[in-house]
Amino acid sequence: MNSWLRTPDLVRLAVAQSPAGLDKTEDRIAWLRDALPDLTAKSIDLVLLPELFLCGYNIGDTLADRAEPADGPGFEAMRDLAQTSGIALHYGFAEADGTHLYNSALCISPDGTVLTHQRKLGIPPGFEQTHFTPGVGCSLFSYRGMRFATLICYDAEFPETVRHVASLGAEVVLVPTALGAQWGWVAHTMIPCRAYENGVYLAYANSAGSQNGMEFLGASVIAAPGGAEAVRAGSEPEVIFADLDRAKVQAAQARLPYLKDRLSLKLT
Template sequence: MFRLAVGQAPAELDDLDDRLDWLRTALVQATKQGADLLLLPELFGCGYNIGDALRSRAEPLNGRTFDAVSALSKDFGLAIHYGFAELCDGTLFNATACTSPKGRLLSHQRKLAIPPGFEQSYFTPGHGCSVFELGGLRMATLICYDAEFPETVRHVASLGAQLVLVPTALGNGWPSVARKMMPTRAFENGVYLAYANWAGTQNGMTFLGESVLATPDGQDGVQAGSEADILVAEIDTRRVEAAQRRLPYLIDRENLNLSDGG
């Protein structure tokens, strides 16, 4: 049985070394509970609400943050999925990477849709989604706003993803996204969806917290409160298979006739 840890990190840690210290503590807790993968929030490597510092803290995929996280993956023997500001050929992307338990790169994803607000002043949209596998579980990544579109979650579910990983930086003015929208995305596709948010306040922005692991069958998942926390829960692919048999949306959508008949 695959075990997933969702890390709700404290937003007030402004220095990478401080965030890595918190990460080491989180990894101790996650490994004690048998986790196979730890999911961290959006832009964990640099911090989210940091304005122009995004440019100076941006780094290539194989930069300092990757080296540090890769070493921790090897030390603790589990995969780590984190967000960072990626600088590639002079262009800035809101990106994620996932390291394997041996410290190798498992996946790399760039945010597809840049939401209204400060992000549009810095980031260029990415393109495309892919599915990767760990421990027999098929996963895909969507970053924050990306997962608010029904089309994106349905797309990766159609590619075969059984678990959708969503690092986020959700402010406290949007509770319905964590409480209602993300569980709905999981249910309407018959997949697990893990939503990892920040906790606390950073430079005047207060995050909601309330990270969640939503289930494929609409049953109650696991949800954090407003404080920093580590959630650990099992991912049972049999529940994905059962949910998609019971409500075959992914198959029956192909038979929808949406023309007006004219």
């Protein structure tokens, strides 16, 4: 019996830590296309890809040239891959909407439906502030019986954002990121803590290697509701996966009811 066979009521999530140095959008889509047959064989339900996966992160003013509408050619290519593989694909891209440029993420189901469209809320110091407009609001989507939310990179570093989507009912928080090699504490300590303090799964998808002089940490992770690491990537490109069990979310939140008890705190 294959070790990756799973119980039907679990959701099997993969985090694809893709190579940062892939130059063109076509190269990035080709890398994913080559990886998908193995993921289909492993009964993966959903693949989480890094921040700005379609265009690359550290590409400077080229961002504007590679940006596209939410229903642009990159979307069409990803929709075809989702339908062909039978796997939902969650990916980051530079979104052009009128005169505005957004750091965005989409998730497409195997039937071609858009499950979510999220724009990055917080624009961190650095080159992003000269390119991107902040998004507004968070939304949840349901897939395979679990409730998901998306926060993009810097957004998950605020305790308020993860607490907000957990309070809305998210059981899994998907975080595409582009974390540099100097920020190891974020990936190794902060992100599992966010899962623990809300009793949710938190999946963190980073790039690996370098792009135009920027070194990426790798260290993608799926953190379980109790804060333990279900699976952790190294520094090289790879795909990791874990089975998500909503019963573990319920157990963690019952054991440490932060979401409920915070409402009774008398802070003033």
